[in-house]
Amino acid sequence: MKLGQLIRRYPLLAAAVIALLATGAAALAGMDAASRWIAWIAIAGAVLWIGAGMVKDLLRGHYGLDILALVAIIACLLVGEYLASLIIVLMLSGGEALEDFAQRRATSELSALLDRSPLQAHLAADESGQDVADVPVEQVEVGDLLLVRPGELVPVDGLMRSEAGSFDESSLTGEPLPVIHARGSEVMSGSVNGSQAVYLQALRRSSDSQYQQIIALVRQAQDSKAPVVRLADKFAIPFTLLSLLIAGIAWAVSGDPVRFAQVLVLATPCPLLIAVPVAFLGGMSRASKEGVVVKGGAVLEQLAKVRSAAFDKTGTLTAGRPALLGIQTQLDPDELLQLVASAEQFSTHVMAAGLTAALADRGLPLLPAEDAQEVATNGVSALVDGRRVAVGKPSFIAAIDPALERVELEPGQSAAYVAVDNSFAGVILMADAPRPEASAVLRWMRDHGVENQVMLTGDVEQTALGVAAQVGIGKVEAELRPGQKVQLLKDMQPRPVLMLGDGTNDAPALAAADIGMAMGSRGSTAAGQAADAVVLRDSLGPVAQVMAISRYTLSVAHSAIWIGIGLSVGLMLVATTGVIPAVTGALLQEVVDLVVIVYALRTLRGPRPADFHGALPTQSTVALAQHVRSRD
Numbered sequence: 001m002k003l004g005q006l007i008r009r010y011p012l013l014a015a016a017v018i019a020l021l022a023t024g025a026a027a028l029a030g031m032d033a034a035s036r037w038i039a040w041i042a043i044a045g046a047v048l049w050i051g052a053g054m055v056k057d058l059l060r061g062h063y064g065l066d067i068l069a070l071v072a073i074i075a076c077l078l079v080g081e082y083l084a085s086l087i088i089v090l091m092l093s094g095g096e097a098l099e100d101f102a103q104r105r106a107t108s109e110l111s112a113l114l115d116r117s118p119l120q121a122h123l124a125a126d127e128s129g130q131d132v133a134d135v136p137v138e139q140v141e142v143g144d145l146l147l148v149r150p151g152e153l154v155p156v157d158g159l160m161r162s163e164a165g166s167f168d169e170s171s172l173t174g175e176p177l178p179v180i181h182a183r184g185s186e187v188m189s190g191s192v193n194g195s196q197a198v199y200l201q202a203l204r205r206s207s208d209s210q211y212q213q214i215i216a217l218v219r220q221a222q223d224s225k226a227p228v229v230r231l232a233d234k235f236a237i238p239f240t241l242l243s244l245l246i247a248g249i250a251w252a253v254s255g256d257p258v259r260f261a262q263v264l265v266l267a268t269p270c271p272l273l274i275a276v277p278v279a280f281l282g283g284m285s286r287a288s289k290e291g292v293v294v295k296g297g298a299v300l301e302q303l304a305k306v307r308s309a310a311f312d313k314t315g316t317l318t319a320g321r322p323a324l325l326g327i328q329t330q331l332d333p334d335e336l337l338q339l340v341a342s343a344e345q346f347s348t349h350v351m352a353a354g355l356t357a358a359l360a361d362r363g364l365p366l367l368p369a370e371d372a373q374e375v376a377t378n379g380v381s382a383l384v385d386g387r388r389v390a391v392g393k394p395s396f397i398a399a400i401d402p403a404l405e406r407v408e409l410e411p412g413q414s415a416a417y418v419a420v421d422n423s424f425a426g427v428i429l430m431a432d433a434p435r436p437e438a439s440a441v442l443r444w445m446r447d448h449g450v451e452n453q454v455m456l457t458g459d460v461e462q463t464a465l466g467v468a469a470q471v472g473i474g475k476v477e478a479e480l481r482p483g484q485k486v487q488l489l490k491d492m493q494p495r496p497v498l499m500l501g502d503g504t505n506d507a508p509a510l511a512a513a514d515i516g517m518a519m520g521s522r523g524s525t526a527a528g529q530a531a532d533a534v535v536l537r538d539s540l541g542p543v544a545q546v547m548a549i550s551r552y553t554l555s556v557a558h559s560a561i562w563i564g565i566g567l568s569v570g571l572m573l574v575a576t577t578g579v580i581p582a583v584t585g586a587l588l589q590e591v592v593d594l595v596v597i598v599y600a601l602r603t604l605r606g607p608r609p610a611d612f613h614g615a616l617p618t619q620s621t622v623a624l625a626q627h628v629r630s631r632d
Helices: 003-009 011-028 032-059 066-078 082-106 108-114 210-223 227-234 236-254 257-264 270-289 297-303 313-317 333-344 350-361 394-398 438-447 461-471 482-491 504-512 525-530 541-575 582-604 621-631
Strands: 120-124 132-136 145-148 158-160 164-168 179-182 198-202 292-294 308-311 323-329 369-375 379-384 387-392 413-420 423-431 452-456 475-477 497-501 515-519 533-535
Touching (some): 066 082, 066 236, 066 257, 236 257, 236 541, 257 582, 270 292, 270 541, 292 297, 297 515, 297 541, 308 482, 323 333, 333 350, 333 379, 333 413, 333 423, 350 423, 394 413, 413 461, 438 541, 452 461, 452 482, 475 482, 482 504, 504 515, 504 525, 541 582
Parallel strands (some): 308 452, 308 497, 497 515, 515 533
Antiparallel strands (some): 145 198, 158 198, 164 179, 292 533, 323 423, 369 379, 379 387, 387 413
């Protein structure tokens, strides 16, 4: 940063440095009167500047610690220690610059996402590559054909129109290896294209795409302020009174007003005002590096205190990639699968993706569908090729045809009941395996004080109990509507309560919990917006990692407060004896500032959180399918 920019950014610091140099030069030249006048003018300006800021804070109801610094500046000036006054001004203004540097250092991981935001897109008329126009990314509409050249960022979420492409998704998911996407698969905005140009069909507008949602979360995280910063402010009144009391006693006992100033120069509160927010910014940056965007220090503080946790099932405790196990129907199985997959193609439920993939494996196309309606957590109905198709829970289909036949499910299985033209038509069996790291993560949470764990799911009870047994959750609430999840979260004890989910139907529960955390790598926009934190990697491991980071961050923040107070009080007590001149005391306090800020930056490093990737693998979907078929 150039000198001119530094002066404009930190005018009080620049003025303090100039005044200190001018005062010293005048004193060395024997111009004592000029030296005093320069110091008086500079200090008066600084007092007005700091006082104005303090008044603004008081009007907003914020009682800070700046009053101590102001009293110390004025006291030193009145007893003739104007050099010490200038050093205190320099210390306060220098502390602002140090805080700015520390914040930029602490938020470097968060800022990296903002620096890579896609700005333009190549709009193509067709896939010939002849007619391409560059447009701002905000002008891309759903359905537009886009060309993405080698090494470029994918501007919006899109469907692959080319046969295949390789993409670097490390900034989104943490996956270091390139990901291959075939025709028809979804590619996330913010991915970096490989060595071959590809064509995508825009699936969402820029503002609704994955990368822009992450950008919005990052901006919220950077703009927030942690309640623990106010914890430092809670020390303002007692610390101010204690400092004034020590200084007053020193004055009264010694009979020397200089002693009052000598004590107060060591009571300036920079460690409390700077170190705590720096610690939380560092913790948020560390969480981002581990794959979790935390929307503010307040969330990080709450995560450190979590006592209860609620989990959605599908896509959260399970991998969210259900595989087809079998079809029970009197119709042609391929015909029923084609009808069901065509009706489900407009659904956001993860089962829809599994059905579409199963249909593609059999070489069958999706049929045209219209009048599609989705009833959250219950099912879907649509008019497919002229036939009314309904797919969903037994209760959803029973309302259409009470004559449905229920099936017995194995642990981990799910059943989609189907009605065609208002008559029960069959059952499609699927299995969604638990995440391999789920049991290890839940056990880690129990070992660290989160003993109350419950599964809250809209799925049927038999399926939910099977998954719960595999991951180690003893309490299950199944077949819930979104409103019922919210009520259960409100009643859950002990608090704070963490809720983890991924879908649109989880958004109310995420918003209602003390801390809502969304599985954002493939989850819905609504879930991400309602949540307080978003996991960017397709794994539960970062949940435990961010909890470990939050506990370490809170510990460092509290330690920073007590280190700052302890050093200041200790030095004040020494100063009551008169052995620390005012100028030396002001310089010592600057050393205290540096010590505490450096200590707070420990949150950028700290102990490495546990790695849960691939921990304790559970029975895979394929193995489960083979087991089920062997019993048929």
